[in-house]
Amino acid sequence: MLIHNGRLINQLYLDKAGRKARGKINEELDIDEKYFADVVRNAKMSSSAIQERPRRNIDEDPTHRLSPDR
Known part of the structure; x- marks a missing residue:
């Protein structure tokens, strides 16, 4: 399993995830x-x-x- 940007949310993640984004910029994704x-x-x-x-x-x-x- 690959996790985007070491679990740190950035603009690329937000752009790709759209409405399914699970946080805001500079927050860590919870797995x-x-x-x-x-x-x-x-x-x-x-x-x-x-x-x-x-x-x-x-x-x-x-x-x-x-x-x-x-």
Whole structure:
């Protein structure tokens, strides 16, 4: 998990986070259990999506399948 600017809020963070910003300039971001759990859940979903896409492409494209005599 990467945490922006060592947890110190700056203008870049505020610009990117928009309404979801969790503090003001020069405050430290609090990384509580709920936030950490959300990060882990999102990482798992992203990982699953990345792993599934190549499988789907291979399954849908018959040229990727090996013939029985190989």
